[in-house]
Amino acid sequence: MDTNGNLTHLMTDLAAKARAGAEALRLSGPEARTRLILSAARHIRAQQDAILSANAADVEAASQKGLSSAMVERLVLNPDRVEAMARGLEDVAALPDPVGKELARWERPNGLDIARVSTPIGVIGIIYESRPNVTADAAALCIRSSNGAILRTGSEALNSAKAIFVAFEQAFAEADLPAAVQLVPTADRDAVGLLLGGLNEAVNLIIPRGGKSLVARVQAEARVPVLAHLEGLNHTYVHAEADPDKAVSIVLNAKMRRVSVCGATETLLIDKAVAETLLPRIALALIEKGCELRGDEAARAIQPMVEATEDDWRTEYLDKILAVRVVSGLNEAVEHIRSFGTQHTEAIITEDAEAAEAFLNEVDSAIVIWNASTQFADGGEFGLGAEIGIATGRMHARGPVGAEQLTTFKYVVRGSGQTRP
Amino acid sequence: MDTNGNLTHLMTDLAAKARAGAEALRLSGPEARTRLILSAARHIRAQQDAILSANAADVEAASQKGLSSAMVERLVLNPDRVEAMARGLEDVAALPDPVGKELARWERPNGLDIARVSTPIGVIGIIYESRPNVTADAAALCIRSSNGAILRTGSEALNSAKAIFVAFEQAFAEADLPAAVQLVPTADRDAVGLLLGGLNEAVNLIIPRGGKSLVARVQAEARVPVLAHLEGLNHTYVHAEADPDKAVSIVLNAKMRRVSVCGATETLLIDKAVAETLLPRIALALIEKGCELRGDEAARAIQPMVEATEDDWRTEYLDKILAVRVVSGLNEAVEHIRSFGTQHTEAIITEDAEAAEAFLNEVDSAIVIWNASTQFADGGEFGLGAEIGIATGRMHARGPVGAEQLTTFKYVVRGSGQTRP
Known part of the structure; x- marks a missing residue:
């Protein structure tokens, strides 16, 4: 990206693709979403070598930059962790689909039939740091819940994220669906600011997943709701x-x-x-x-x-x-x-x-x-299949944020001509 | 309030009282909360004359200030509306208590017993304009859900709100409980800014209830989560x-x-x-x-x-x-x-x-x-008893915000010595 205008264009485009992909995903039905996630798991296993070698490059660069041992430990993948990632996707695929569920339904004395029905949130911007499995978990959870996702990883994990993301691109292509999940392909830090601004109301929620300074920046700058993981003291x-x-x-x-x-x-x-x-x-x-x-x-x-x-x-x-x-x-x-x-x-x-x-x-x-x-x-x-993080705020969701927590709801009211007295 | 320091002191004191009151309310149990709301309803009926004459003063002042007919219409009380307010409280009293409910419970293969249990949100700042019944509805819903409340009405409805609030003070006094509901007793506009700042993390949620400019100000300035009612177009x-x-x-x-x-x-x-x-x-x-x-x-x-x-x-x-x-x-x-x-x-x-x-x-x-x-x-x-407003955002709650929507939850995990592999 040589100019900020180009970056804005790129990010706006990612958001539009994510929204269109999310709508197609919602209409494709629960079974298609399940197949899509299982397909991504297969591709992750098939591309273990490519993922590990991309990760090795990230780890090498991180060591040279002198990142803390805790940060490097979070970044490292090995065959076990790649396998765990694939199994995590299978767990998400096995979860009950959380969208379009009647959460409650009752009838009023005037005959109005009221149902509370779960719906996707919309487009979710997920901003994280060096844990490569977040790319897979976040993508799978957003697919399971029919949300669009814009994934933004830390620069130190970008090679790993790109390699993992390939598995999802292949899965969407195989299913002949537009990709509801998008990965920000650049390390340009301005991309975060654009996401936090909501891209002209194209982003419905931001989930930061990382250290205190990232979360503090997100909470200070975000113009859209934030589901934040702060500290685990x-x-x-x-x-x-x-x-x-x-x-x-x-x-x-x-x-x-x-x-x-x-x-x-x-x-x-x-x-x-x-x-x-x-x-x-x-x-x-x-x-x-x-x-x-x-x-x-x-x-x-x-x-x-x-x-x-x-x-x-x-x-x-x-x-x-x-x-x-x-x-x-x-x-x-x-x-x-x-x-x-x-x-x-x-x-x-x-x-x-x-x-x-x-x-x-x-x-x-x-x-x-x-x-x-x-x-x-x-x-x-907890049996939620995977999580995007642990929410430490008090609104919408607390604790592990899985697919069910990535939904909202609407009320569907069916009448027969009722007017309000 | 002659200085801002005094106002800060006043607001901090209201928040502390609301928090202490909320904790006492939670420990008092569902039946005590029901009795408290019914008692407030009785006091509202008993003080209809005082409420109507306070309201008449507000309406008179509003008319002299040349407020729009829609605003004046929202402000006006009459015996029917006072009775509707009392009945609204009785509806809230009759609602199932939303706190301490096991929302879900399951056991994991390793024997961990996991329950999701509803809890109060904490202290809620409710900022509204000229509708007097919001004072009663908001107070009752916060009592039903064991939350503390700091109610901030528009200056044009302050006399009405104070008269209605007396009924709640009497109800808390009768029950020998500290008042979890507090009314900002001054029209000083700086009180809103202090609430939006969160009073040093003493406020957990802000609910604005009013016109676009109020909600826009709240969304721009709030340093705590907001459950907003925007427009109903x-x-x-x-x-x-x-x-x-x-x-x-x-x-x-x-x-x-x-x-x-x-x-x-x-x-x-x-x-x-x-x-x-x-x-x-x-x-x-x-x-x-x-x-x-x-x-x-x-x-x-x-x-x-x-x-x-x-x-x-x-x-x-x-x-x-x-x-x-x-x-x-x-x-x-x-x-x-x-x-x-x-x-x-x-x-x-x-x-x-x-x-x-x-x-x-x-x-x-x-x-x-x-x-x-x-x-x-x-x-x-909808059968929710009363509402604080209709949420037009997508997070935590959409549509009518009643007592159930004023809760959050925590996970209670019971084990027998499990460690994580």
Whole structure:
């Protein structure tokens, strides 16, 4: 793109194609959408080598640019991850089609027959960073929900995204349908600004998927609604009645399974009553895996670790670091989460059902968990097939955003001549 | 308010009270919320005289200021409208409580038990203009849904709003609950700016209810999500197979029942095939009621009327004026609605079920209606009890916004020690 006029033209064209493709997709019916997604999965498997070599080029460039290890880890594909991507598409293909469903229907005393029917949202701009699987997940979820999509990946993952996108182009071509999914083919950063401006009302929703600065920019600049994934500053709270083995294995998994995912636990809260016996066991397991602990005074009195400051309660590390705080009980744990949490995912480990239910009721996060790892915060793990992200806002959708969350609805009213008194 | 600092202090205090009140309301349980709303209804009836005399002062001031007849009409209360307000509250009281409901629950193969549970949104800022019943409806809907509310009425309706609000203060006092509903007691316009700024994240949602300029200001300035009611530039389409009597009575009702409501029809589309016979009948009925018609060339060739320009297709009159266009058939009608409509409410009048279903499917408005008046676009008429407005956006809720639409949800996950592979 040598001029901004050209870029505007390109983006407007992508939006028009996405809208026309979405309408054709809606009219093609649920089975055609299923076949389309399965076909894309086949093409992804068939082109594994091309995808991996495009990805290798991205990873090489990222390493040379000195990106953080967390960023590079998110970027890397391998045969397992390509296979997981294809399987993710198959999961989405197997989902019930979320569009055209009667969500509710009732009759009024005057005989009006009212139905609430699910519809696509329209054209969705998805702005993400370095995770290549987002290209496949987002495309499949938009196809499943008959939405048009304009996918905008970070420049560091553009080669990978293009290689994955080829599978979708082939699938649309095979089905003889115009492509409802479009990929912004340039790394020009102005493309993001154009998307956020809504391209003259051609974009109905923006979903940013990435770090704080991306999301903050999107929220500040977007002239259309935003379904935002902000931070996952998640807590695991080990209650006085926790089963020690569960506590150790869950905290270890919640922190260390993958430190760069948004469902990773960032702060451990542990009851004073069990800290003395349980914290050393948990700490040992974490330290063996290379995790750094940063604790408050009470934690450090039990187990040697770096001193935590208030900044640590506010930091989403996305790294092998865990903040640790000893609390007096449930109320202090809930209060800490209320003060420092990002309403993403919080877990309590306890055998006391009453305490668990109090925690589940009082903590106002998108996902609240009893006796399991916070790393389950994931659309696939929830059975949604795949997710575009976890919504941390409170409107339209909270938690994993899958195909069903990418719909809206309209009311269909059938009468027989009624006028309103 | 003599300084902005005082106003900020006042508004922050209202938000804190609303949040604390909302939490107490949530814990008080569904029955307590029902009793609270019924008690407010009783107090509204008991204070009818005080409400009407406060309203008379507002109407007098509005007339002196030379407000438009449509605005004054919206402002006026009479015993019937006060009674309707009280009955509206009773309808809301009778609604199923929308909070704490299990919306879905399923088990994953790994044994995780996942439930989606409805929760309140939080604190909602409701900014409206001159319709006094909004004070009662909004308060009741927020109580029903355990939300905190900060109500901000237009200065022209402040006396009426204060008189109505007294009934709610009395109801909260009787129930010994802190008031989750707060009314901004000053006409200071800066209060709106403070609400739109979110009061340091104390406000979770803004609902503007009023004219285009208010909504445009809210959408431009709000730093928190907005559930907006934009325009109701609604169409009634008389199809070639329309029943003539239904067409006449529905169009007359859709336009003239109340010209100032958002569900009023603003443009009549009529098939060429029946315009010659049917348009004169419809026109006569409208003209008898004092409605001005503005038509395209084809309409004027059949029936004398003012010449319509493209501006007329784009104008929400909210007055005794109707734009009229003759169309060649369903496709042209749908195309006109797509070009000029505001995705609020559109109706088709026809005895041809296939044409009706095509219209209902193709027109992407919040409400699509077959053989009934567009003036049914109303939460009460839908059986929602009352509404804060009609949402014309596509996210979170479309159409009438009632108590159920003022909730969000969280996922409650119950495990037995699961870690993620």
